[in-house]
Amino acid sequence: MYLMTEREDVIRIPPEKLGEEFEDTLAALTQQTMEGRVVGDGMVVLTTNVEPVGTGRIVHGDGAVYQNVRYNALVFKIENLEIVEGSVCEVLKFGAFVRFGPLDGLLHISQVMDDHIDIDEGSQRLIGKETKRDVKIEYKVRSRIVSVSMNERSPRDSKIGLTMRQPGLGRLEWLDDARKRKEPGAKKEKAEKKDKPAKEGKK
Numbered sequence: 001m002y003l004m005t006e007r008e009d010v011i012r013i014p015p016e017k018l019g020e021e022f023e024d025t026l027a028a029l030t031q032q033t034m035e036g037r038v039v040g041d042g043m044v045v046l047t048t049n050v051e052p053v054g055t056g057r058i059v060h061g062d063g064a065v066y067q068n069v070r071y072n073a074l075v076f077k078i079e080n081l082e083i084v085e086g087s088v089c090e091v092l093k094f095g096a097f098v099r100f101g102p103l104d105g106l107l108h109i110s111q112v113m114d115d116h117i118d119i120d121e122g123s124q125r126l127i128g129k130e131t132k133r134d135v136k137i138e139y140k141v142r143s144r145i146v147s148v149s150m151n152e153r154s155p156r157d158s159k160i161g162l163t164m165r166q167p168g169l170g171r172l173e174w175l176d177d178a179r180k181r182k183e184p185g186a187k188k189e190k191a192e193k194k195d196k197p198a199k200e201g202k203k
Contacts, residue, residue: 002101003042003077008053008070009034015063026050030069036102038152042077045102076101078148078160083169088139091124096135098143098162105160107135107143112164133174140172 011033017025027050034044049072056065086100088107095108109117112135115128125136135141147161164170 001077001079001082002045003075005073005075006070007034007039007073008068011067011069013056013065013067018065022052023050026052026067026069030071034071034073036155038150038155038158039073039075040077041079041148041150042075043102043150043155044073045076046074048072048074076103078103078145078150078158080145080148082145083142084145084162085140085142085172088135088137088141091119091126091136093119093121096126098141103156103158103160105143105145105162107141107162107164111146111162113170114165133171135171142169142172142175144169 009030011026011029013025013029017029027047030047030050034047037044051070053068053070056067058065084098084100084105086098086105088096089099089104090097093109095106095110095112097104098107109119109126112126113128113131113133115131115133118127118129119125120127123136125134127134141164143162143164144166145160146163147159149159151158168175
C-alpha cells in the first residue's frame, strides 16, 4: 500500500553544489538519495516539501556539508498476507513474475492454480492441464503476499513470494466469470434451460 509519511534524514551536499541555489539543490539531492531506497519494510517512491533542519555540519577531511532535512515521503509499504493486483511481466520455467506498484513478486508454478501446469516457453504461458486456464505476460492478476525479504541495497532484487491458490484470487477474468455465475439471473437462466422440454422428433 502507499503511505505518505514525514521523515528526517541527513543529506550530503558535495562541494561542487555549494554555490548553487540551496533549497533547489537540497530538494534535488534528497530526491536522488532517498527515492528508490528501502526504508524498513517499504520503498520510498517520492519526496516532497524538503526543508533544512538546523545548520549543516562539515566532517574533517570531507569538503561536503551534511545537512539534516525534513520531508514528506510517499512510501510503498509491503505487508505479509496483503492482497495485491498487478500485471504478469515475465514467465519462466519455475513460475511468473508479477509487477505491482514499483516492485515484482514471484508467483511460483506451484502457487498459480489448483491444477497441474504445462509450460509453453515459446509464448511464455502457464496452462492448466485440466482447466485450460492460462497465465501469460500482461495478464492482470490478484494475488496474496506470502513472504517478504526486502533488499535494501537493490530494492528491485527483493524476494517477494505470491500465491493465487486461495478463494478470491487469480486472473481477473477468472474472478469475473465466477462472480457472473453466482448472480441470481445466471442461476435462473440455467434452471430454465434445464427445465425446458426437449423438442419432439419428426414423425
